[in-house]
Amino acid sequence: MISRRTVNDLQKLLGKANVITDPGDLIAFEYDGTIDRGWPSAVVFPTTAEQVSGVVKIAARDGLPIVPRGAGTGLSGGALATEGGIVLVMTRMKRILELDLENRIAVVEPGLVNLELSKAVAKHGLYYAPDPSSQKACTIGGNVAENSGGPHCLLYGVTTNHVLGLELVLADGEIVRVGGWGRERPGYDLTGIVVGSEGTLAIATRICVRLLREQESVRTLLAIFDSVNAASSTVSAVIRRGYVPAALEMIDRVCIKAVEPVLHCGFPLDAEAVLLIEVDGLNEFVDAAASEIENLCSEFGAREVRQATTKAEREKLWAGRKGAFGAFGSLFPNYYILDGVVPRTQLMRIVDEIYAIGERYGFTVANVFHAGDGNLHPNILFDERVPGATEKVLEAGGEILRLCTAAGGSLSGEHGIGLEKREYMPLTFSPADLAAMATLKAAFRSEPLLNPCKAFPAHAGCGEVGAGSHKAQPLAADYYV
Amino acid sequence: MSAAAIANLLSETLPHAQVLSGAGLDGYELAGARPLAAVRPATAAEVADTLRLAGQQGWAVSPVGGGTMLDLGNPPSRLDLLIDLSALNAVVDYQPDDLTLTVQAGITLARLDALLAEHSQVLPLDVPLPERATIGGALACDAAGPLSLRYGTARDLVIGMQAALPRHGLARSGGKVVKNVAGYDLAKLHIGGLGTLGIITEVTFKLWPAAPGHGSLVASFDSLTEAHAVAQQILAGQLFPAALELVGPRAGAALAAGSRAEPEGEQWLLAVRFMGTFAAVQRQTRDVMTLCTQGAAPVVTALEPEQRTRLFDGIRDYGRAAERTAALILRASVLPAQTAQAIAVLDRTGIRLAAAPEILARPGRGTARGYWREPAPAEAVRAVGSARAELAKLGGNLVVERAPAGLLPAIDAWGPDGSDLGLMRRLKQAYDPDGVLNPGRFVHGI
Structure with a gap:
């Protein structure tokens, strides 16, 4: 619950239009990209760091949690107000504040949509490398919170490798700058600590990022396989032979069947799996690498390899990859996406076992994932209207996560732990590990104010989000992952 | 607690560790200070046990690896025990x-x-x-x-x-x-x-x-301005050198000492290294040679493999190898495009010290290092202060990576910097409330 006084103070600080408390409006902020829900007491839209600081102070005074939120595309429940409180929506802070072409860095506000940055700097031959599939919608602030990846992170690294500095609002409202903003700087790497902390330590209000020079040449290969196993072993072979492509993605039969009739991207409907492999760099390198990888694909059983050389051809293939999730709607009303990571050499065995788990539970599983770095995205397709289906999906999901961690992998490659996977953390981290992580919250004095009960196992004081309260997500046509 | 008591307690607690005290401590020094004891744990668990014990007993502890960079940071404000990690080498x-x-x-x-x-x-x-x-x-x-x-x-x-x-x-x-x-x-x-x-x-x-192909070249320029401009041109383009270093005249002479490639006069060298497929390395070497020539480099030389190893190993170890140790090493950090300005600050620092530095810079990362063999300590405090003030105007900073005995902490090795000081202190307080680990050596007295 929220008091009249709190609302008045928020309105005074932000203007009436930037504070939402009407249930009819709040409902638009009770969800993110997961299948949980959380009901906020208020939703606010700050436009400056000072306003964010003001909101933090009001929330701290009145004992309300703050849940920072970007575009709400998150896939681990990180932006859900499960403990009530104030959802702090950053989407009105979306300016590019500085563009330093000489040093190839940009300073942006957190609400800027990921793809908008690359579009804005394209005329200078530059781009921002991390490219989550939701990049048309997700914000860079959200990417910072989750340490987001994307297909091209195989070669170029994830968000943390591209963020050079942050302006932060701390839990006491203080505004600080951390990191070198393009320079080497002594002291603790606070930027590295905050990136990926899922909004639990501080709120970023300015973000300094590195921009990359567009490559001279880009080539995308589509390798078509009659078995998933052959595709998986090709992935391992490419890595083992010493190639690190810019991207190496796998799309299985179920996904192809969903995506091809809708997007017509050129994936053969009778294939069991396709690999999307992109190499970029100098002309001399791309020519040689593309032909060597093509040979390798054939050697490991690809029935056909096609090379896309023009931008239009490439974009068509990538539309198929990035639009796969939206296309699941043609098969089932709902899907549940996982994000486990396994060592790349174990892909073949793990993918097999994931299909087997799906079969055991009676679900169709669609795999579309970042094969090059072992980051799996199994999608369990289901219908939430079937009684008990959601619970069963979560159970199957849990089994897949246990499979990944038992293989020496991770619970999450890029989506974050959030609400969804917090209870699985003890699978990979000991009590001492978790205590050492909790100490970071103590140092930032951010608990219980900033995104409480996320990313780590629930403790006393966290509300119950049992299986009973799970609801499945509705599918929208342009719903990306 | 006496040295013997510390050694005894350690031996009792850590059955597999090697415990050293008295004469056994020869070679175990940190910033001129000798600890009361040293311990060489056999397992990670023994490292943790040592820290727990140190917390209970109020010892100040400094970890040591190969001892190659022990000069970094301020001298410890307290030092009771060194932990030698060299046995954990599996x-x-x-x-x-x-x-x-x-x-x-x-x-x-x-x-x-x-x-x-x-x-x-x-x-x-x-x-x-x-x-x-x-x-x-x-x-x-x-x-x-x-x-x-x-x-x-x-x-x-x-x-x-x-x-x-x-x-x-x-x-x-x-x-x-x-x-x-x-x-x-x-x-x-x-x-x-x-x-x-x-x-x-x-x-x-x-x-x-490992890259199949390697290549490298050195171009000499008559001025830093020319060398820096070509460096920035390479970095802004689509080539991707593995390494790109600017080498000042005196550092160039030191690196080339004894080799046939000894440069003459006041020339700035641009050393560039490529790694990748053979064809990509060839192409880049050719393109960079052209850029250097267009940028008025009178001499551009492609290096043989052994020359390349010698040069880049020399740069890597500069000022730290036993035979050519620098007494004072200053690292200036700025935005990459400002590297020439950072170098100018180091040059002016040399004038204040009445001794010109040997300079190496990494323009892709905006760092420049000045190396002095024999600086005048009294002047150094003021000179470093002035350099810091100049760099601060560029938004940059200066770290004293090595200084002659007695100069630190009169000069803070790290310098004053930034609004996140409070947060850093809170981290230290949260993880090491008893001040067991390396007290006083890091930024802001941490």
Whole structure:
């Protein structure tokens, strides 16, 4: 619950239009990209760091949690107000504040949509490398919170490798700058600590990022396989032979069947799996690498390899990859996406076992994932209207996560732990590990104010989000992952 | 507590560790100070036990790896015990097909390089003195070399870490897979943290395939302005050199001493290294040669493999190798395009010290180092202060990486900097409330 006084103070600080408390409006902020829900007491839209600081102070005074939120595309429940409180929506802070072409860095506000940055700097031959599939919608602030990846992170690294500095609002409202903003700087790497902390330590209000020079040449290969196993072993072979492509993605039969009739991207409907492999760099390198990888694909059983050389051809293939999730709607009303990571050499065995788990539970599983770095995205397709289906999906999901961690992998490659996977953390981290992580919250004095009960196992004081309260997500046509 | 009592307590608590005191401490010094005892734990658990004991007894502890960068930071405000990590030198898990490697912190870079070479893989962390430098020490100091231009620094290569913490014992973060966002990335605290929050005991890296082709060239320019302009031109383009270093006239002479390629006069050298497929290396060498020639370089030389190794190893170890040790090393950091200005600040510092520095710079990362063999200590305090003021105007900073005895902490090794001082102190307070680890050596007196 929220008091009249709190609302008045928020309105005074932000203007009436930037504070939402009407249930009819709040409902638009009770969800993110997961299948949980959380009901906020208020939703606010700050436009400056000072306003964010003001909101933090009001929330701290009145004992309300703050849940920072970007575009709400998150896939681990990180932006859900499960403990009530104030959802702090950053989407009105979306300016590019500085563009330093000489040093190839940009300073942006957190609400800027990921793809908008690359579009804005394209005329200078530059781009921002991390490219989550939701990049048309997700914000860079959200990417910072989750340490987001994307297909091209195989070669170029994830968000943390591209963020050079942050302006932060701390839990006491203080505004600080951390990191070198393009320079080497002594002291603790606070930027590295905050990136990926899922909004639990501080709120970023300015973000300094590195921009990359567009490559001279880009080539995308589509390798078509009659078995998933052959595709998986090709992935391992490419890595083992010493190639690190810019991207190496796998799309299985179920996904192809969903995506091809809708997007017509050129994936053969009778294939069991396709690999999307992109190499970029100098002309001399791309020519040689593309032909060597093509040979390798054939050697490991690809029935056909096609090379896309023009931008239009490439974009068509990538539309198929990035639009796969939206296309699941043609098969089932709902899907549940996982994000486990396994060592790349174990892909073949793990993918097999994931299909087997799906079969055991009676679900169709669609795999579309970042094969090059072992980051799996199994999608369990289901219908939430079937009684008990959601619970069963979560159970199957849990089994897949246990499979990944038992293989020496991770619970999450890029989506974050959030609400969804917090209870699985003890699978990979000991009590001492978790205590050492909790100490970071103590140092930032951010608990219980900033995104409480996320990313780590629930403790006393966290509300119950049992299986009973799970609801499945509705599918929208342009719903990306 | 007496040295003997400390040694006894350690021996009782740590059955497998080697405990040293008295004459056994020869060689175990830190910033001229001798500890009361030293301990060489046999396991990570013993490192954690040592820290627990130190907390209980109120000892101040400093970790030591290969001892190659012990000059970094201010002298410890207290020092009772050195922890020598050199016995923790095992390869824990190497998965060549996954391009991942887990090692204990005390392993040397050279041993790692040799192991990885058998599988045509590399950990592109070319820190100074790899024969002695250990992984733990290199990470704690955030040491880097010329290859950081292409591959980034330790923070870009580490995917998992175990550290011994004063309050928590052994704690892990990250994992063994190349992509992972589960849990806080605590490794970032310890990389560059100078062992003030914990002691690194085990590290997992992502590796890179060794490049099949290598090439390099050196261009000499009549002025820094010309050399710097060409460097920026290369960095702004689509070529991707593995390393690109600016070498000042005196440093160039020192690097070339004894070789036939000794430069004449006041020339600035641009040393560029390429790694990749043979065709890509050839193409880049050709393009950069053209850029250098167009940029008015009178001489551009492609290097033979042994010349290349000699030059880039020389740059990597500059001022630190036993035969040519610098007494004072200053590192100026600015935005990459301002590197020439950072160099100018170091030159002016040389005028104030009445001794011109040898200068090496990494324009892709905006760092420039000045090396002095015999600086005048009295002048150094003022000169460093002036250099810091000049760099601050550029938004940059200056770190004293090495100084003659007595100069630190009269000069703070790190300098005043930034609005996040409070947050850094809170981190120290949260992880090491008793001030066990390396007290006084890090930024802001941490």
